[in-house]
Amino acid sequence: MFSLLRRGPGRLTPQLAHEQTSDGSAVLLDVRETPEWNAGHAPGALHLPLSRLMAGASLPAAAQGRPVVTICRSGHRSQQAAKLLAGRGVQATDVTGGMTAWARAGLPVTGSRGGSNGVIA
Numbered sequence: 001m002f003s004l005l006r007r008g009p010g011r012l013t014p015q016l017a018h019e020q021t022s023d024g025s026a027v028l029l030d031v032r033e034t035p036e037w038n039a040g041h042a043p044g045a046l047h048l049p050l051s052r053l054m055a056g057a058s059l060p061a062a063a064q065g066r067p068v069v070t071i072c073r074s075g076h077r078s079q080q081a082a083k084l085l086a087g088r089g090v091q092a093t094d095v096t097g098g099m100t101a102w103a104r105a106g107l108p109v110t111g112s113r114g115g116s117n118g119v120i121a
Contacts, residue, residue, distance in 0.1 A: 012095055026067040031050040031071070073099055
């Protein structure tokens with residue numbers, strides 16, 4: 001009964017997520033599928049699709065033992081990923097609005113197409 005009152009992992013604005021991952025206090029983990037990742041992602045982000053995470057995949061070595069900020073296209077999958085990771089004992093948050101909000105905020109995007117148009121794929 002008390003578990004219903006428990007709050008899930010926190011959520012960050014794209015700007016706060018960028019600050020925390022740029023200064024090294026957290027790792028940005030993109031949980032979109034590979035075609036979405038290839039269309040455009042945040043520089044320095046690590047990639048692990050939610051489908052693999054849900055199948056039991058471990059975090060990339062660079063993310064192990066560190067706070068993780070998850071991101072996807074719109075924020076739904078990253079919120080699922082943050083909850084899953086928190087259940088595994090990882091300090092995890094996610095980005096509200098995902099890469100769509102990230103790009104709209106003018107934050108850096110890299111990839112084969114780059115720019116805000118490439119992040120949705």
